Amino acid sequence: SQTIHQWPATLVQPVGSPLSLECTVEGTSNPNLYWYRQAAGRGLQLLFYSVGIGQISSEVPQNLSASRPQDRQFILSSKKLLLSDSGFYLCASVEVARANVLTFGAGSRLTVL
């Protein structure tokens, strides 16, 4: 089965600074990859998903961008962070062999001050 690695696990950044969160997947090939955000006390918000290298779909207009430079690597970025970007960011992958089950990484907690 697949394993999803996310780093960093926690990050504290000042407003206006850049951001890079990385997600890598092991144990599968050509997965669909997703970035979700959880704001405090709220549910999951889908930010981006990717069906292949260089293919990114954005679900919500925002201050963030995503890239997929390699098959099993998914990066979430920002050039200038806002206070509202604080939250818990989760990377997820669909493993076709497990009948469309979403598998999640452990998450990255971002605090923007």
Next chain:
Amino acid sequence: AQSVTQLGSHVSVSEGALVLLRCNYSSSVPPYLFWYVQYPNQGLQLLLKYTSAATLVKGINGFEAEFKKSETSFHLTKPSAHMSDAAEYFCAVTLDNYGQNFVFGPGTRLSVLP
């Protein structure tokens, strides 16, 4: 488009009592349904899934859920709550085989009282 509602953002039960977390969905075609659990500061972990086989689905940690098409429901139950069950629970639905359109409910926080 499909949607998911979870009745009760916060549910409290006593240790040993029945756990019932409610999930209703709306979908024009039979969906795939899931329950995920999230412990503090962790990712989501799959509890169980319904993929058009048996309507009563058994998952990990003693949880089970029953798909009722007539009620468009997929409620999660556990006969006897443990302290370790305290967590956030999410119901989710998708219509396709490749997960491009997962829709999550808002979540229910379960507290287990000693």
